[in-house]
Amino acid sequence: MSCERPFGQGLAALQAVAEKLGPLPPVERWNPAYCGDSLMQIARDGTWSHAGAPIQRPMLVRLFSTILRKDDDGFMLVTPAEKLSIAVEDAPFLAVLMQVEGKDRRQSLIFTTNVGDEVTASPKHPLRVTPDPKTGAPIPYLHVRGGLEARVARPVYYDLVERAVEQGGALGVWSGGTFFALGAQP
Numbered sequence: 001m002s003c004e005r006p007f008g009q010g011l012a013a014l015q016a017v018a019e020k021l022g023p024l025p026p027v028e029r030w031n032p033a034y035c036g037d038s039l040m041q042i043a044r045d046g047t048w049s050h051a052g053a054p055i056q057r058p059m060l061v062r063l064f065s066t067i068l069r070k071d072d073d074g075f076m077l078v079t080p081a082e083k084l085s086i087a088v089e090d091a092p093f094l095a096v097l098m099q100v101e102g103k104d105r106r107q108s109l110i111f112t113t114n115v116g117d118e119v120t121a122s123p124k125h126p127l128r129v130t131p132d133p134k135t136g137a138p139i140p141y142l143h144v145r146g147g148l149e150a151r152v153a154r155p156v157y158y159d160l161v162e163r164a165v166e167q168g169g170a171l172g173v174w175s176g177g178t179f180f181a182l183g184a185q186p
Contacts (some may be wrong), residue, residue, distance in 0.1 A: 006035055007148045007173065008072070008142045012037055016105035024066055024070075024145070025066055025067060027066075027067055027068070027069045027078045027141075027146075028069060028146055030079065031082050032080060032081050032082050032083045033077065033082070033083065033087075034076075034083050034084075035082045035083060035084050036084060037083055037084065037085050038050075038077050038084035038086050039051045040077070040084075040087070041084045041088070041089070042075075042085040042086065042087070042088045042089065042092050043089050044089040044090045044151075046059045046093070046094040046096075046114040053130075054081050057119060060107050061115060062115050062116055064077060064095070065092070065115040065117075067079060067144055067148070068086065068092055068148060069148070070146065070147040070148055072087075074088075075087070075088045075092060076130060078130070080137065080184075081131070084114075090151055091141055091148075091149040091150055091151040092119065092148050092149070092150075093113040093114060093115055093148065093149070093150035093151070094113060094114040094142055094151055094152075095106065095111040095112070095113055095119075095142050095150040095151070095153060096112060096113065096114050096153050096155050096156065097111065097112040097156065098110065098111050098112075098156045098159055098160070099112075101109075104165075104174065105174045105177070106174075107173075107174055107175060108121075108122075108174060108175055109127075109157070109160070109175035109176075111142055111143065111150065111152070113150045114150075117144055117150075118145075119142060119144050119145075119150070120175065120176055121142060121173075121176055121178075121180060122175060122177070123175025123178050123179060124143075124176075125142060125143045125144070125175075125176075126142075126143050126178070126180065127141070127142050127160075127173075127175070127180040127182075128140070128141050128143075128159065128180075129141070129150070129181065129182055129183060137184065138183060139151065140152035140157050140160070140182070157182075160173055160182060161182060164182055167179045170182075170183060171183060
């Protein structure tokens with residue numbers, strides 16, 4: 001396949017495909033030719049921008065988020081016809097809200113990302129905590145899909161810490177039948 005038209009010209013077609021296929025297109029099955037850099041970036045705070053200007057339309061950000069995937073050579077925006085790289089400062093998403101259903105070992109922690117995905121922490125969608133390379137402070141992440149993670153926003157992390165229980169010498173939370181330690185793992 002070739003890259004004959006600019007990526008942006010296919011937005012209407014892409015939106016129609018996304019609506020037809022449901023909330024998440026099968027980007028893992030698409031193998032188009034690499035067409036270059038999208039000039040897009042996702043900042044650490046979750047802001048999406050193009051050519052240095054923040055994208056102001058939340059529905060457009062949501063649309064782009066549905067065609068995002070992580071390949072061996074980095075983050076890509078993928079359609080059936082094109083693949084463009086996108087710069088990601090940290091994780092591509094932020095977990096900005098958390099709901100709790102149930103209690104104790106039977107509870108489910110349901111996170112909402114800044115682009116509208118809802119994800120329940122579970123073995124399929126684990127929580128992990130890693131130390132900040134500069135400060136050593138814990139940085140929590142949640143697996144969203146296909147190698148894509150959400151950095152857990154600080155207020156949500158504080159909610160997790162308030163729910164922490166001790167298990168085997170570690171503080172953490174239960175969700176989806178799994179215990180997730182909240183301390184940074186070396």
